[in-house]
Structure formats: structure tokens, C-alpha cells
Amino acid sequence: MIRLLLVDDHTAFREALALICSIEEDISVISQAGSIEEARKYIQSVNFVLLDLGLPDGNGVDFVREIKSSNPACHVLVLTGSMNKLDLARAIDAGADGVMLKLSRVQDIIQAIRCISAGGSIHSPQEIAELLLLAGRARIEDANARDKIGQLTDREREILQAIAEGLSDKEIAARFNITVDTAHKHANNILRKLDTNSRLQAVLFALRHGAISL
Known part of the structure; x- marks a missing residue:
């Protein structure tokens, strides 16, 4: 008998x-x-989990690892x-036995x-190999x-956050009590260290990898 747990924060769909x-x-x-915290209560009582990745209290990929562990x-x-x-590749890499889209027919699920x-x-x-290769490349890029x-430096992170907020060099200088020239030099150092060609690229890079927030 398949003992099933459904984990999805969309109540009507679930x-x-x-x-x-x-x-x-x-x-x-x-x-x-509807959440990871709630699902944890049942992990030892089931032999199959149908899991959504987008949950309100955590990362579904991390929860795949937790279930398998x-x-x-x-x-x-x-x-x-x-x-x-x-996202699908990371789920397979974490140990998921399969990935499907919610658009799939119920009978196919x-x-x-x-x-x-x-x-x-x-x-x-071949599909598994491609997904694992994609996840492996992503791990290297993340590292x-x-x-x-x-x-x-801590100051460069603060200035990068200020750049993300749309502040000019003059406004950054005023916020951190430094000269405009120093603010400009910090910005250039940030671009060099992140290997980006513009402030916008630096902000997007930092946002993508969780270094700053908006």
C-alpha cells in the first residue's frame, strides 16, 4: 500500500x-x-511524499534532503x-525520485x-544525467x-546595499561620512571583486546569491 503525504501550500489544489x-x-x-513544519510530523508514517518546492517556511529542495535522511x-x-x-535539477540532485509540473494530468501524477x-x-x-549535470554546474557557480x-569587506557590502537602494556616490558619501571619491573607489573595488562590468550587474549578482536584499 502506498502511504501518501501531500505537501503543498495551495489548499484547494492539495x-x-x-x-x-x-x-x-x-x-x-x-x-x-501546507508547510514543512507541519509535514515533519508525518515523515516517519509514510512511504511516499508528493512535495511542492515553493513552501512558506523553507526551501523544498532542502526538505527533500531532510526526508531522505x-x-x-x-x-x-x-x-x-x-x-x-x-529548480527541477536541484530537486533531483537532492534525492527526489522524480519531478513533475503541476500542469500535468492527475492520472499522469x-x-x-x-x-x-x-x-x-x-x-x-539521459534526462537524469542532464539534470544532475546542470545541478553540478550550478553548485560550482554558487561556490x-x-x-x-x-x-x-563589510564596508563594501554596505555600499553595495546602498547602490542597490539607488543611492548616488554623493548620497553614499553622506550616509557613511566618507568622500565622494572614496565612495567611487569602493564601488570600483566591488565591480572588480565580483567580476562585473556595471553597478547594475553587481547588484543583480549580489541579489541572486543572497549577499544583499531589497
């Missing part, structure tokens, strides 16, 4: 899918959860609305649950980005 799954003779819907026998099928292939539960795969070996960001 409840509708749970209702349809519960009709199937070989699927028992153990519970539903705490209950290695549990299968995880990621069902997401994200069209970003890197149920068929995928059965296939994975029986030890099969919904992806071809390189962390190294670049790590070169920034």
Missing part, C-alpha cells in the same frame, strides 16, 4: 488532489500539510509550478506515484559566487 488519490485502492492518503525508504515526487529547469513506488523511474537515464562575495 485537497482536490488528495481526494482523487484517496479513491485509488492502492493509495492511502495519510495526511496533508530521516526516512531513506520514503519516495519523493516533486510536483511544482516552477518552469525553471534548474497517479501513474508516476505507482511507477516510482514500484521501483521504476519517470525519467530516462565561485560565494568566493567572490567573500572578498568584499
Whole structure:
């Protein structure tokens, strides 16, 4: 028997899918959860998790790793609305047994649950290899980005944040009680360390890798 946990913060979608799954003779819907915190209560009671990546209290990819660590026998099928292939690649790299879009037909989702539960795969070996390669490249890029960001001094991070807020060199100088020339030099150092050609590129790079916020 497939003991299923559905984890999705979209209540209407989750409840509708749970209702349809519960009709199937070989699927028992153990519970539903709208958050990672709520889902943790049921991980040891199920052998299959249908998981959305976009959850309100954490990263779905990280939760895939947590599920596989705490209950290695549990299968995880990621069902997401994200069209970003890197998101899907990271889920597979984290240990998900498969990834599908929410746009998929319900019967295709149920068929995928059965296939994975029986030890099969919904992806071809070539597709898995491509996704793992993509995730591997992303890990290298993330590591390189962390190294670049790590070169920034505390003051440079503050100035980069100010640039992201739209401040001019004159306004930055006034905020940090430095000269306009010093503010300009700090900005140039930031571009050099992040290997970017413009302030906009530097801001986008820092935002993408969590070094600053808006």
C-alpha cells in the first residue's frame, strides 16, 4: 500500500488532489500539510511524499534532503509550478525520485506515484544525467559566487546595499561620512571583486546569491 503525504501550500489544489488519490485502492492518503513544519510530523508514517518546492517556511529542495535522511525508504515526487529547469535539477540532485509540473494530468501524477513506488523511474537515464549535470554546474557557480562575495569587506557590502537602494556616490558619501571619491573607489573595488562590468550587474549578482536584499 502506498502511504501518501501531500505537501503543498495551495489548499484547494492539495485537497482536490488528495481526494482523487484517496479513491485509488492502492493509495492511502495519510495526511496533508501546507508547510514543512507541519509535514515533519508525518515523515516517519509514510512511504511516499508528493512535495511542492515553493513552501512558506523553507526551501523544498532542502526538505527533500531532510526526508531522505530521516526516512531513506520514503519516495519523493516533486510536483511544482516552477518552469525553471534548474529548480527541477536541484530537486533531483537532492534525492527526489522524480519531478513533475503541476500542469500535468492527475492520472499522469497517479501513474508516476505507482511507477516510482514500484521501483521504476519517470525519467530516462539521459534526462537524469542532464539534470544532475546542470545541478553540478550550478553548485560550482554558487561556490565561485560565494568566493567572490567573500572578498568584499563589510564596508563594501554596505555600499553595495546602498547602490542597490539607488543611492548616488554623493548620497553614499553622506550616509557613511566618507568622500565622494572614496565612495567611487569602493564601488570600483566591488565591480572588480565580483567580476562585473556595471553597478547594475553587481547588484543583480549580489541579489541572486543572497549577499544583499531589497
